[in-house]
Amino acid sequence: MYVNYINIKKDFNDSEISEVTRIVDETCKKLDRKFPKAILVVQGKKHDVEGTRCKYSFHFRIENPNLDITAECADWDLPRALHNGMQKIAKALEKKYKLEGQAQERIRNKAKRTKK
Secondary structure: OEEEEEOHHHHOOHHHHHHHHHHHHHHHHHHHHHOOOOEEEEEEEEEEEEOOEEEEEEEEEEEEOOEEEEEEEEEOOHHHHHHHHHHHHHHHHHHHHOOOOOOHHHHHHHHHHHHO
């Protein structure tokens, strides 16, 4: 699964960028098994500092002709915001394609059928 990052290099520092890419790549490996040709777009924003902390917000979108799935999340903790957003994307995929408990071959055939 190809991941496209928007506004990550502009708003975040180097340690935050490495944290974002690490967490997103871990979760993308799981999603890639089910949808190998999909593109995940991650748009991040670091809000202004409120005291000693700042708020992070992320918008996730899967770009594929057959899929129209988006998720948003915001939190004061960077890893928590990313994990929540990626979990929302995974749950939306499971809900749309009813993937829980199916064999891998049936998933790919079902995705091909909906493509036509």
